[in-house]
Amino acid sequence: MAKAKAKMTLDTLKSIQADVLAQQEKENNIRILVGMGTCGISAGAREVMAALEAELAEKSDVENVQIIPCGCAGMCTYEPIVEVVEPGKKRVTYVHVTPEKASEIMYKHIFGGDPVVKYTINGEFKTLNEQNFYQKQKRVVLKNCGEINPEDINEYISRDGYQGLAKAVLELKPEDVIEIMKDSGLRGRGGGGFPTGVKWSFAAPNKADQKYIICNADEGDPGAFMDRSVLEGDPHAILEAMAIGGYAIGASKGFIYVRAEYPVAVQRLQTAIHQARELGLLGDNILGSKFSFDIDIRLGAGAFVCGEETALIASIEGKRGMSRNKPPFPAKEGLWGKPTCINNVETLANIPQIILNGADWFRGFGTDKSPGTKVFALGGKINQTGLVEVPMGITLREVIYDIGEGIPDGKAFKAVQTGGPSGGCITEENLEIPIDFDNLVAIGSMMGSGGMIVMDEDNCMVDIARFFLDFTVDESCGKCVPCREGTKRLHEVLDRITEGEGEPEDLQRLEDLAENIKATSLCGLGQTAPNPVLSTLKHFHDEYEAHVTEKKCPALVCKPLLTFEIKDDCRGCTLCSRMCPVRAITGETKQVHVIDQEKCTKCGTCLTVCKFGSIIKY
Amino acid sequence: MANECNNRNESCIRPDDPRYKELKAYIDSVRDQQGINIMVLQEAQRLFGYVPLEVQKWISLELDDVSVGELYGISTFYSQFNLTKQGKHKISVCLGTACYVKGAQAIVEALQQHLDIEVGGISEDEMFSLEATRCLGCCSLAPVMMIDDDVYAKLYDTKQIPEILDKYYLESELEHEMESEVDA
Numbered sequence: 001m002a003k004a005k006a007k008m009t010l011d012t013l014k015s016i017q018a019d020v021l022a023q024q025e026k027e028n029n030i031r032i033l034v035g036m037g038t039c040g041i042s043a044g045a046r047e048v049m050a051a052l053e054a055e056l057a058e059k060s061d062v063e064n065v066q067i068i069p070c071g072c073a074g075m076c077t078y079e080p081i082v083e084v085v086e087p088g089k090k091r092v093t094y095v096h097v098t099p100e101k102a103s104e105i106m107y108k109h110i111f112g113g114d115p116v117v118k119y120t121i122n123g124e125f126k127t128l129n130e131q132n133f134y135q136k137q138k139r140v141v142l143k144n145c146g147e148i149n150p151e152d153i154n155e156y157i158s159r160d161g162y163q164g165l166a167k168a169v170l171e172l173k174p175e176d177v178i179e180i181m182k183d184s185g186l187r188g189r190g191g192g193g194f195p196t197g198v199k200w201s202f203a204a205p206n207k208a209d210q211k212y213i214i215c216n217a218d219e220g221d222p223g224a225f226m227d228r229s230v231l232e233g234d235p236h237a238i239l240e241a242m243a244i245g246g247y248a249i250g251a252s253k254g255f256i257y258v259r260a261e262y263p264v265a266v267q268r269l270q271t272a273i274h275q276a277r278e279l280g281l282l283g284d285n286i287l288g289s290k291f292s293f294d295i296d297i298r299l300g301a302g303a304f305v306c307g308e309e310t311a312l313i314a315s316i317e318g319k320r321g322m323s324r325n326k327p328p329f330p331a332k333e334g335l336w337g338k339p340t341c342i343n344n345v346e347t348l349a350n351i352p353q354i355i356l357n358g359a360d361w362f363r364g365f366g367t368d369k370s371p372g373t374k375v376f377a378l379g380g381k382i383n384q385t386g387l388v389e390v391p392m393g394i395t396l397r398e399v400i401y402d403i404g405e406g407i408p409d410g411k412a413f414k415a416v417q418t419g420g421p422s423g424g425c426i427t428e429e430n431l432e433i434p435i436d437f438d439n440l441v442a443i444g445s446m447m448g449s450g451g452m453i454v455m456d457e458d459n460c461m462v463d464i465a466r467f468f469l470d471f472t473v474d475e476s477c478g479k480c481v482p483c484r485e486g487t488k489r490l491h492e493v494l495d496r497i498t499e500g501e502g503e504p505e506d507l508q509r510l511e512d513l514a515e516n517i518k519a520t521s522l523c524g525l526g527q528t529a530p531n532p533v534l535s536t537l538k539h540f541h542d543e544y545e546a547h548v549t550e551k552k553c554p555a556l557v558c559k560p561l562l563t564f565e566i567k568d569d570c571r572g573c574t575l576c577s578r579m580c581p582v583r584a585i586t587g588e589t590k591q592v593h594v595i596d597q598e599k600c601t602k603c604g605t606c607l608t609v610c611k612f613g614s615i616i617k618y
Numbered sequence: 619m620a621n622e623c624n625n626r627n628e629s630c631i632r633p634d635d636p637r638y639k640e641l642k643a644y645i646d647s648v649r650d651q652q653g654i655n656i657m658v659l660q661e662a663q664r665l666f667g668y669v670p671l672e673v674q675k676w677i678s679l680e681l682d683d684v685s686v687g688e689l690y691g692i693s694t695f696y697s698q699f700n701l702t703k704q705g706k707h708k709i710s711v712c713l714g715t716a717c718y719v720k721g722a723q724a725i726v727e728a729l730q731q732h733l734d735i736e737v738g739g740i741s742e743d744e745m746f747s748l749e750a751t752r753c754l755g756c757c758s759l760a761p762v763m764m765i766d767d768d769v770y771a772k773l774y775d776t777k778q779i780p781e782i783l784d785k786y787y788l789e790s791e792l793e794h795e796m797e798s799e800v801d802a
């Protein structure tokens with residue numbers, strides 16, 4: 001392929017595409033897709049892959065079979081997933097595959113032509129796409145995840161890859177690109193929802209010897225992993241989008257700032273950059289135009305605040321990641337003082353398709369003010385966890401009940417948390433609201449990066465608020481006082497309440513403090529950190545009240561507020577008394593035992609060890 | 619310098635440690651780029667397993683215009699960096715939201731009890747260090763923990779934990795046996 005370097009043109013791009021497609025569509029051709037995202041790998045996909053390859057290696061005369069590692073298809077609970085794709089035949093999806101099953105699949109299905117139905121989902125011979133989970137989804141950002149080999153640029157090209165860039169640099173002026181982006185109405189998926197075209201139009205006119213495009217792949221919201229999935233499953237889309245952005249604002253250099261905790265993503269990005277350079281899709285005079293652009297990777301070192309633009313810039317400069325006042329905005333003075341545009345991974349993943357298919361195409365999804373789709377990481381107490389991409393405007397109820405199939409074990413829904421540590425909880429009464437940037441803010445939460453954690457009756461909302469504050473206290477960069485000190489004080493009060501030492505006045509204290517921190521913090525971290533407290537205070541005031549007045553935790557989570565008791569049907573097996581780490585349980589063999597409440601540390605050991613269900617907590 | 623090596627005596631990194639050579643080669647390869655402090659510390663940590671002050675001093679001498687203070691500031695700001703020696707195996711329990719609501723705290727407590735260590739600490743026999751991290755990106759498999767590069771998913775039942783750890787003890791015993799056989 002290296003020889004193509006000198007002369008990569010739109011025609012060569014199209015001929016690569018035609019070749020790959022011709023190969024894939026050849027009669028008898030079999031593509032075996034193995035889900036090799038972090039989720040797949042942790043479920044054992046590497047061993048499965050090795051087993052498949054070993055079987056194939058035995059048959060040296062077989063030439064029509066390709067084993068292809070691909071990204072995550074979104075239904076991580078079924079990993080390891082292996083799919084078999086043959087032209088003109090129904091796709092076959094195997095789930096929970098083990099190396100042994102893999103060998104059997106190779107023998108019976110690949111070499112024998114007979115699908116092993118018992119290893120498909122519930123043995124029903126249905127594909128992923130036929131699951132309820134996918135019925136209301138619309139795949140734009142995730143269109144290639146789980147479909148192509150992320151380590152093979154030709155597969156990306158086969159799905160119209162780099163044609164958006166070609167169109168931009170060969171047919172459009174930079175202003176035209178920005179105009180298309182503005183018309184598309186794409187809003188930043190990193191949390192803020194700022195229109196991408198407008199952001200680019202701020203950076204474009206600023207004159208400088210050097211400008212930068214930065215891809216924000218710091219994905220800090222714990223509980224969100226869509227950016228990881230895109231980077232692992234479709235890294236070239238990000239490179240292409242960054243190059244388009246570079247062309248639009250006049251930048252020749254890009255950085256991807258990615259979490260070091262995502263080693264698979266980092267490695268695939270490195271491979272992708274290398275391949276794009278080889279083919280002349282990065283580097284000097286891209287596709288024969290006058291436009292030159294190259295990309296480097298910088299690894300984050302584990303600081304949530306570095307997701308914030310100005311802190312991120314400081315970090316790339318090699319400093320402590322502390323945010324600073326805006327203005328000046330990065331579009332004017334960013335990395336090393338030069339005009340800089342920062343875009344989120346998911347935002348970028350939309351861009352090549354918008355340029356190629358036009359703004360109207362993109363506006364065909366979603367709502368007027370929030371066009372397009374949004375990827376959510378559906379997690380917590382929900383039957384189907386995973387990544388879902390839905391058109392904006394869908395209701396939360398549809399996502400939780402139709403796609404996620406509701407709450408497990410017949411428990412009651414309590415709240416759904418969006419926006420991570422900057423967001424809030426949404427309750428039953430608001431589940432019918434169409435999801436978009438503005439609606440979520442109106443009900444006291446926010447879109448954030450797309451974490452969507454469902455909670456049931458067993459989750460204590462005071463404890464959840466404390467959990468998020470624990471996070472922000474840890475992650476505050478320490479530069480401004482309201483955030484550094486204020487979040488600590490908030491956390492102390494919450495700690496006190498969950499420890500059973502809260503007082504009724506604490507609730508007002510929380511609210512006042514929260515409002516103050518919001519109003520006076522320097523950057524987005526502090527300005528949004530109190531949101532989890534305010535929103536739980538608003539929607540679950542009763543629960544706070546129970547903690548401070550009755551000293552009870554209704555969800556039975558906060559240990560110091562619990563009481564453990566042995567019921568009269570205790571058989572006196574003595575197990576609990578032997579297992580109790582503080583020897584708080586006494587009683588004769590075959591007699592009802594008693595817990596000394598003074599000594600009890602509420603560790604719950606007795607409850608877990610009792611074989612007769614004779615111990616209750618309340 | 620002796621008093622700076624107080625983290626478990628035998629682990630001091632000697633000035634003639636060959637890994638310094640590798641680090642120097644890395645520094646030379648990136649020297650002409652801007653803003654390399656974090657990258658160099660990351661490479662140092664990859665090589666040594668942690669970045670004690672003595673290594674930071676060495677780096678500061680190697681890089682022009684970078685004070686130890688600056689490096690120390692960076693290494694204490696970012697949670698990725700360890701200033702003290704780590705256990706042979708690193709356990710990271712995810713305390714991200716998805717894992718937390720599914721009971722990850724119980725995993726931490728079970729590990730603390732079982733290994734008798736604190737979060738951020740290292741076990742007496744130096745086999746394990748325990749860390750709480752935020753979201754490993756496997757939220758669908760929550761609650762999860764990672765030991766080195768292996769992910770253990772859906773740990774609803776903390777009774778599995780001793781079993782998982784035993785695997786590492788066993789491995790280490792086998793290694794010892796092999797070594798002593800080679801010695802003999």
Ligand SMILES: Cc1cc2nc3c(=O)[nH]c(=O)nc-3n(C[C@H](O)[C@H](O)[C@H](O)COP(=O)(O)O)c2cc1C
Pocket residue numbers: 187188189190191192193194196216217218219220221304305306307308309310342343344345347348449523524525
């Ligand atoms: C505390 C804090 C953390 C943030 N974390 C992230 C993050 O992890 N990923 C991200 O893309 N944006 C994050 N942002 C938003 C960025 O500052 C920035 O707005 C975004 O990357 C811009 O890209 P977009 O317009 O494409 O959304 C964070 C903001 C704040 C205040």
Ligand code: FES
Pocket residue numbers: 222223224712713714715716717718752753754755756757758760762
């Ligand atoms: S919250 Fe634990 S892996 Fe995401």
